[in-house]
Amino acid sequence: MSAAPASHRAPRDVQHPRLVMVLSRLACACAVAVALAGCAPRAPAAAPSVNTDALPLASDAEAASLLVDVRAVDPTIRVDARYAARDNFTGAPLPGYDAPRALLRREAALALARVQRRVAADGLALLVWDGYRPVRATQAMVAWTERAGRQELVRDGYIAARSRHNLGLAIDLTLVDAATGAPLDMGTPHDFFGEAAHTARATGAVAANRARLVRAMEAEGFRNYAQEWWHFSYDVAGARPFDLPIR
Numbered sequence: 741m742s743a744a745p746a747s748h749r750a751p752r753d754v755q756h757p758r759l760v761m762v763l764s765r766l767a768c769a770c771a772v773a774v775a776l777a778g779c780a781p782r783a784p785a786a787a788p789s790v791n792t793d794a795l796p797l798a799s800d801a802e803a804a805s806l807l808v809d810v811r812a813v814d815p816t817i818r819v820d821a822r823y824a825a826r827d828n829f830t831g832a833p834l835p836g837y838d839a840p841r842a843l844l845r846r847e848a849a850l851a852l853a854r855v856q857r858r859v860a861a862d863g864l865a866l867l868v869w870d871g872y873r874p875v876r877a878t879q880a881m882v883a884w885t886e887r888a889g890r891q892e893l894v895r896d897g898y899i900a901a902r903s904r905h906n907l908g909l910a911i912d913l914t915l916v917d918a919a920t921g922a923p924l925d926m927g928t929p930h931d932f933f934g935e936a937a938h939t940a941r942a943t944g945a946v947a948a949n950r951a952r953l954v955r956a957m958e959a960e961g962f963r964n965y966a967q968e969w970w971h972f973s974y975d976v977a978g979a980r981p982f983d984l985p986i987r
Contacts, residue, residue: 803984814853836874843872845908848974865918873905875983906981
């Protein structure tokens with residue numbers, strides 16, 4: 741039988757059985773590596789933070805000119821300032837919280853007032869647990885994790901060592917019935933450190949209530965932090981951290 745024309749011959753390297761076997765094993769190894777990479781656990785989400793160490797601290801005078809009380813822009817917003825009292829995860833008032841008030845930068849406060857008007861149409865109201873947070877309070881939170889042996893809360897993204905709260909551009913809140921003040925069922929309390937607090941980790945009425953809060957906030961420019969259903973942030977260019985005590 742005559743040899744096949746050159747154009748129909750198999751490539752020279754494929755004609756060697758040993759090389760075919762090596763290439764086959766290599767392909768299998770690559771496929772396994774790809775599969776394992778797809779199944780590998782993801783690193784925990786970073787905390788909703790900003791590198792405040794790289795930003796100069798704004799003066800108290802500047803802070804006073806930019807921060808406003810959320811109830812000054814809309815007195816129907818309810819406030820339960822947890823960090824000004826003992827009813828928080830540290831068990832004590834945090835430094836810098838000298839009064840039970842919730843402050844935000846004016847831009848964020850005005851956006852929050854729009855959210856309040858939006859949810860009021862459905863017979864609901866906003867209940868705010870925290871807004872602007874002095875830098876000293878954030879430092880006290882981190883110090884508490886070290887004293888309590890709970891440093892994993894910083895590592896896993898539940899407590900931020902550098903927080904957008906310090907910029908006056910983050911807020912912790914929920915929805916309540918406007919007539920009774922009863923909070924909607926969100927599945928976990930505020931500052932719950934676990935996967936049950938992740939916004940998407942809910943079903944039924946809880947999922948619907950969380951979605952209602954997210955929709956109302958996002959409609960006015962806020963962004964939710966996926967690990968905390970209650971935490972939202974607002975963007976303002978050129979923002980700097982503050983350490984002005986809340987009085």
